[in-house]
Amino acid sequence: MNVMRAVQIFSPTVTATLRYLQESEDCRFQRVDATITFMKHMHYFFQIHNVSNRTYYIRSLDSSIAPYVDVSDERLEWLHMTFPNYIDDIQHISVTAGMKGLSQETAHALKFTAESTCMCIKFLLSQAGFYYVLTRAFSSDAVEATFSHVRLRGGSNDATDARAAEYAMRQILRCGIVKASKSSNTASTVNYVSHAFVQNLNSRTDTEDLILPMELKIKIFNLCKDIVPRADIYSASVAFLAGYIIKKIDDKFHCDDCLSPLLSFELPGPLLKLMFLQDRGGLTYPNSRFVGVVKQISDIALKMFPLLKFERACEQLLNIIFPHLEKNPLFKCEKHKRLVCKFVVTTTVKPVLDNICLETTDLVKAKLLQHKPVSRKVLKL
Structure with a gap:
């Protein structure tokens, strides 16, 4: 569990x-x-x-x-x-x-x-x-582990009698259940060399021959403009990620010119209400325009993922999104503009790709569980 x-x-x-x-x-x-x-x-x-x-x-x-x-x-x-x-x-x-x-x-x-x-x-x-x-430190795991060993010593019997429980406890005290046996024939170190095929890490990451639909091209082009998202539950959750990105930008660059266009200096509105309900005094509030940019990048990554043909999906998305994001008026600091834009793209794209991979893994596990074989019990003589 x-x-x-x-x-x-x-x-x-x-x-x-x-x-x-x-x-x-x-x-x-x-x-x-x-x-x-x-x-x-x-x-x-x-x-x-x-x-x-x-x-x-x-x-x-x-x-x-x-x-x-x-x-x-x-x-x-x-x-x-x-x-x-x-x-x-x-x-x-x-x-x-x-x-x-x-x-x-x-x-x-x-x-x-x-x-x-x-x-x-x-x-x-x-x-x-x-x-x-x-x-x-208050834990009953040690007691539960002892009970499981008692059942195991009694032949995996869940309804042990007093004689079987006493015998199991004597065996546990004599042998010890956490000590490694000195007479075992297991080597202390085991070496194993895998002969699996190693992928070529120098694979191409260019995106020139990708064919993108017109709707996706418009979304990518609109990254250079101000984007104000609608105040719904999805945008409110993206605001968490936007605030985290601002915090990391502050830790990495320590530049007020980079931070001031991204922060919100007003009372939390409907878009930031979800953050306000969980704030204990340590959250960073982004403005609506930066939340719109992060949401737009997230949407682009979700729609572009099935179209990517090569490895290194994060690098490909960076190559496509960065030229347009760099023109957005939110990023005014000439000294750190390129670094901040790249950091925003990579920090937004990585959790999106992680969620896609986790969802795929869960689907595979669900299919495997549908064909789970009937367990075969072993009769102990």
Whole structure:
């Protein structure tokens, strides 16, 4: 199970997107307040159980992942009272409305985990003499690994009796499950030389013989003009990438003439509302014209990818887009204009190409799963 993907469902990015769609008066998202509240509670629950560093909360501007240093921490009160009461309210309201709500096992596990975490932190700070507590170190992986070895020693039996469990524990204590056997015949180093065909890295990257449709040519030509995108969810997400690019330009060139035409000095409008809903004080806000340029480059890369004939797709897109982007009035610094334009193109194109490759990989995996063979169980004698 990929835990990261499960946790990302409750991330602030998703909740801010739902809030953005609700405020944009989309009729499909007008009754998402309860969903957003639930997602925020679950995200906070995961965050306070994911404290792993003493200083990262300063860099990330997120106080929920600060180390625990005091028994009067408000997060402990939230674990002890607020969160269990919220779970009880969910169960009660669900029954009243004729819905199932959370399963009894899930509700009990959430409340039990919250209460046990609160009690462990208080014990370590008040009685064990800890100066601080990092909750990511609270893990049951070692216990689960022991149980899996007990089942394995009993012949992969999920319903072991007391005699089989005792025998398995004795074997684990005698042999050790994490130590490498000194009598094994495995070499310490294994050398392997691949005879696979090596591709020619000097492949052509010229784009003169590419035949582009007229619509795509117009998009490429319009890069030299001011582009103001429509305020929708796609453009609002592109604004994140535009702000990241501006931050990287500042780190790389340290030039005010390069930055000032790209920044927004006004209150966040509908285009930047999605950023504003997630901002903790460290985001860079681009102006609408630069967001339009980044969105236009992204659209061109998506439509041109199937037409590319040679390797090094990023270089080919750079050769096509750069001559027109260089003429855009946003880039006024004569000293860094060429470098900034190339940096904008490559930084925009790379995540687009990564997404295309990931989508292709997911499609291939889905096709492989459709033809998954029936598992063959081995009878152990």
